[in-house]
Amino acid sequence: MKNRTTAPSPTFTQTVLLGELSRQQYLAMALKAAKQAGWNMVHTAPNGFRATTGTAPDLFDEEITLGIAAPLTGLTATITSTSAHSQTEDTGQNQRNIADFLNAFEQLKTGSSDTDRAFMQAQLEQLVPPGAPDDDTLIQQEEKGKLAGFLAMFIPVEGYFITPILVNLNILIFIIMSLTGVNIISPESQSLLNWGANFRPLTLAGEWWRLLTNCFIHIGVIHLLMNMYALVYIGMLLEPFMGRLRFAVAYVLTGIAASVVSLWWHDLTISAGASGAIFGMYGVFLALLTTNLVEASARKAMLSSIGVFVAYNLVFGLKGGIDNAAHIGGLVSGILVGYSVTPSLKKPALAQLRTLTLLIPALLILTCSFIVYKKLPNxxxxxxxxxxxxxxxxxxxxxxxxxxxxxxxxxxxxxxxxxxxxxxxxxxxxxxxxxxxxxxxxxxxxxxxxxxxxxxxxxxxxxxxxxxxxxxxxxxxxxxxxxxxxxxxxxxxxxxx
Missing domain, CATH: 1.20.58 (Methane Monooxygenase Hydroxylase; Chain G, domain 1)
Known part of the structure; x- marks a missing residue:
């Protein structure tokens, strides 16, 4: 008689970025979302929980674990839904479980007040007293999620969609440049110009498209890696907060504004890189951090962190070889965009308000850019x-x-x-x-x-x-x-x- 092996139970795993939320804030909301999804809580720890679906924990249909990890890309939550051993076919229920949970979580995140969040935090402290140890089994889940957390940097998901597209596009362009013979360490000036770098004599001679294309090419692999790290960091914090459309529009607008300021400031400097647009997104976040859109408990720490990052990079740029004009142009235009979209973030249900708050900074930045472009002597x-x-x-x-x-x-x-x-x-x-x-x-x-x-x-x-x-x-x-x-x-x- 032949030995028989048991088929592995169907499973589905998804990793999401926590964004601006701390581990405790995320877990508090996650527990509430799990309850709304009808899950039975089996065990809760500071680094996640274990739950089941079905009528009772002992007679479950699927087991669900959530483990919070901290890979280089920032805090991530790895959620896994596994069918009971009696189920051998994947009917899609595991994926639906996680989708229902994420939908409930998103509604809580956007619809809960400061009072609601404080109440959820208090409930968490009752379940998990301060100083309680992490669950070793969930830590193992975290370890499994670290690679997934790194790969998540490149995969568009809900709440983190535009950022990975931008990262992948920048990397793809750099790879194509290198395959065509461009030096990956120190590319020649002519190579950068051939690929669309910003250079006043050419840009003002009718090649206006360089104001945008230069934001997607980089002067060597180190330049690329530094910019992409900064983009991922601000993207995972800001994009879930702003949404796809606002984030994408803000990135493009601040990138163009940064290029125009660089064009105005520099006579014969070849400029390239995503840092102008990235500084723009940091400007957006700085503006939002001065409003009451972000919880007071998180606002001060974030404002300090982002402020130090911006100040350090601007001072470092004074050493030369760095286009500080583009950085300042991106930063200032980002602050403008940030304050412009604030009303629509406070009232997300008003679609017309969202359109208006994007249209105003777009018209202002593009009009000013057009005037500078036309008036600047070549x-x-x-x-x-x-x-x-x-x-x-x-x-x-x-x-x-x-x-x-x-x-x-x-x-x-x-x-x-x-x-x-x-x-x-x-x-x-x-x-x-x-x-x-x-x-x-x-x-x-x-x-x-x-x-x-x-x-x-x-x-x-x-x-x-x-x-x-x-x-x-x-x-x-x-x-x-x-x-x-x-x-x-x-x-x-x-x-x-």
Whole structure:
């Protein structure tokens, strides 16, 4: 007779992020939600509970455990529903059990007052006295949930939907960039520009889409990991509180605002990364923490934590190499969005109010961004355009050196007088226009060198003309000095590239 093995009981597990709730606050609400779901409580501990469904604990249909863990991504609750051994087919009841519990929990979270929460907390303290030990079996459940807790960072679920999509999108773009040859440690400037980095000369030249695309590309893997950690942290706190639509709109709006401020502040800086939008979300949370939307017991600790994080990163950004302008732009616009959506968070049932409180900051930020974009002078693009003119005029002037050596002196004199000297004078006239423009400091230095270069070029042509016309060598030393200075300036300009 063959040995028979028992088929494993059907089971379903789901891990959720606690968000802004502490372990005690979550457990207090979870116990109330379990009661509303009709579960029989078997055992309660500081780190979770064990319950059953059915008419009595001894004659149960499913056993349910809830264990609260603290992986790197923050506090998580792993909920598992397991069918009784007499059930061998998965009818979907385990999944429905957890769905019913989460729905009841969400209603409690959004509908309970401070008084209701205080009462639930008091009931928890009666069931689980302060200082009671954790349940070892639930701790084992926590250990099983740690990997699930880490993976949950990338999986959209109710209350944590937009954040993992943003994280996955940023990671995916970075992977594609690396597969196309972009250096994952220190990418070249041109690679960043090819992928949509924010750069005033290009962005103001009609490539406005860079204001958004730069928020999804990163300058190396360390940059990516730091930003994604910060995004997950604020996302798990803020998204359950705001909801999908508000969170997504706030992220995009503050990202654009951060890019516009960076565009306004920096002349020739290549800017990329999600940190402007992330600072925007921290700004939103800071605004909400100054209202009574968050429980007073949690408000002070969170306000202190978020405030220290923001202050530290802004001060750290003063060291250079960090786009603090984008951080400040994101932060300020986030505070604006946070206060704008507060009325709709206080009255979540009013759909029209939610639309209005999103529409107002959207119109304000997008209108201001459009005005700045249109009014901001693209002096670097002006410089590039004038350089193109220089190139054509210089080619015309240097035709002198393409003349045959045995050409008559009259040909050389005619070329210098009618082509060379007028071309160099035209270059100097263009240089005068650039000197009047409000160019970035690096370009101002180049313009000074260009001015000196064309002065010497003009002088060298004038000396050459005199030397040929007078059939004299008295200008040779001066002409040689001009050529030497021209070569030295050319070397300086190459070093500034």
């Amino acid at each position: 002096t670097a693009a002006l410089y590039d355009a004038k350089v193109q003119e220089f190139t054509l005029l210089e080619q015309q002037a240097l035709e002198l050196y393409n003349l045959p050596e045995n050409a008559p002196d009259s040909v050389f004199l005619n070329n210098i007088k009618n082509k060379g000297i007028p071309a160099w004078n035209a270059c100097l006239s263009i240089v005068g226009e650039l000197e009047q423009a409000d160019l970035p400091e690096p370009l101002q230095k180049r313009v000074k060198l260009i001015h000196a270069y064309y002065d010497l070029r003009l002088k060298s042509y004038q000396l050459t003309y005199k030397s040929i016309a007078e059939q004299s060598h008295q200008y040779d030393a001066e002409l040689k000095s001009c050529i030497s200075q021209i070569e030295a300036i050319g070397k300086q300009m190459e070093d500034m590239q």
